[in-house]
Amino acid sequence: MSDFTSNFWSVYVAGITIAGIVGCLALLWFSGLSHPSAASGGSTGHVWDGDLREMNNPLPRWWVWMFIITIVFSVVYLILYPGLGSFKGVHPGLGTTKGTGGWTEVAQFEEEVAEGNAQIAPLYARFASMSIQQLSKDADAMKVGDRLFMNNCAQCHASDAKGGPSYPNLTTGHWNWGGAPDKIVETITQGRTGVMPPQAAVIGTPDDISNVANYVLSLSGTQHNAAKAAQGKEKFEAICAACHGPDGKGNQLLGSRDLTAKSWFLGRQDEAHVTAMVNGGYMGVMPTWEGKFTPEQIRVLAAYVWGKSNGGPAS
Ligand code: HEC
Numbered sequence: 001m002s003d004f005t006s007n008f009w010s011v012y013v014a015g016i017t018i019a020g021i022v023g024c025l026a027l028l029w030f031s032g033l034s035h036p037s038a039a040s041g042g043s044t045g046h047v048w049d050g051d052l053r054e055m056n057n058p059l060p061r062w063w064v065w066m067f068i069i070t071i072v073f074s075v076v077y078l079i080l081y082p083g084l085g086s087f088k089g090v091h092p093g094l095g096t097t098k099g100t101g102g103w104t105e106v107a108q109f110e111e112e113v114a115e116g117n118a119q120i121a122p123l124y125a126r127f128a129s130m131s132i133q134q135l136s137k138d139a140d141a142m143k144v145g146d147r148l149f150m151n152n153c154a155q156c157h158a159s160d161a162k163g164g165p166s167y168p169n170l171t172t173g174h175w176n177w178g179g180a181p182d183k184i185v186e187t188i189t190q191g192r193t194g195v196m197p198p199q200a201a202v203i204g205t206p207d208d209i210s211n212v213a214n215y216v217l218s219l220s221g222t223q224h225n226a227a228k229a230a231q232g233k234e235k236f237e238a239i240c241a242a243c244h245g246p247d248g249k250g251n252q253l254l255g256s257r258d259l260t261a262k263s264w265f266l267g268r269q270d271e272a273h274v275t276a277m278v279n280g281g282y283m284g285v286m287p288t289w290e291g292k293f294t295p296e297q298i299r300v301l302a303a304y305v306w307g308k309s310n311g312g313p314a315s
């Protein structure tokens with residue numbers, strides 16, 4: 001209850017609980033009060049349809065006992081368990097009901113987590129002795145990897161890991177940040193931020209930009225204007241090559257894209273797209289997972305991703 005800023009719900013629930021028990025007691029007491037009078041033969045005196053008399057008989061024994069047992073049970077329960085919450089809001093002198101049994105929700109949760117961890121510990125101990133390559137062929141590891149991926153990565157990279165516009169496809173064997181197992185571990189652990197700053201000011205006029213864009217398209221053999229491309233080559237090599245490499249194949253230290261690839265990561269491959277990149281720049285962020293996952297879980301995830309383009313069972 002300490003997570004709530006007000007004690008309203010505590011008092012509300014406690015009120016209903018206590019009122020319920022008191023109500024049950026009152027009902028029991030009232031039903032015991034009204035004894036059928038012998039003179040009327042147990043009848044209340046109400047008669048319908050000529051001969052249908054309403055009786056006032058005592059409640060059946062079993063029913064009364066069930067009532068008593070219910071009340072005793074709830075009182076015992078409230079003594080053993082923290083059923084009434086905190087009363088600090090009513091009066092600071094009043095505390096939080098704890099229950100003599102010592103049970104708390106947090107303790108139960110922690111116990112269950114510890115139990116779960118103990119169950120999978122031998123599994124991860126086995127994984128620890130395996131390489132990423134071996135893990136990617138291990139059915140148990142890939143089952144765990146699949147679950148982790150579906151729950152944490154699929155919303156961006158899609159459930160088949162093929163990505164979509166602005167989210168990289170992880171199955172092509174083509175990597176912006178490196179596809180060696182330790183590079184993938186690094187990507188997942190630290191996250192990655194790819195920054196392409198706007199370049200329009202350095203390139204010059206819109207014509208210059210159009211020329212560079214056509215040169216870029218020529219690198220992947222995409223439809224382009226050859227005359228313009230020839231004019232754009234020089235500016236590309238002077239400016240863009242610093243990050244994308246002289247051949248346009250990209251630089252995995254910066255996460256810059258391979259512009260010679262047949263299919264681009266942002267999902268479009270035409271002059272308008274290149275021009276937009278040059279004018280506006282772009283920043284792609286892959287979140288960091290350190291702290292959210294244990295290093296062992298990250299190794300399993302890396303193996304799952306690595307296997308997608310290296311013949312793992314998951315590919
Ligand atoms: C400072 C480094 C840097 C420079 C200079 C640079 N880029 Fe980039 N570029 C990047 C990075 C990093 C990305 C990937 C951004 C991301 O999505 O994370 C990128 C992405 C791109 C893309 C997107 C490709 C795709 O997959 O859709 C294009 C097109 C591009 N750059 C063209 C150019 C051109 C043309 C120039 C020169 C005018 C240039 N870049 C200069 C770093 C650079």
Ligand code: HEC
Pocket residue numbers: 149152153154155156157166167168170174175176177178179184187188192193194255283284285286287289301302305
């Ligand atoms: C919020 C969206 C998002 C989520 C969630 C996400 N990613 Fe990414 N991921 C990205 C983006 C965007 C990039 C590209 C970053 C860039 O270079 O611009 C990326 C890049 C990557 C890369 C690098 C690919 C390369 O070409 O080098 C790997 C590997 C990767 N993600 C794996 C994962 C895994 C595994 C998970 C789940 C634990 C995950 N991602 C969750 C958005 C996401």
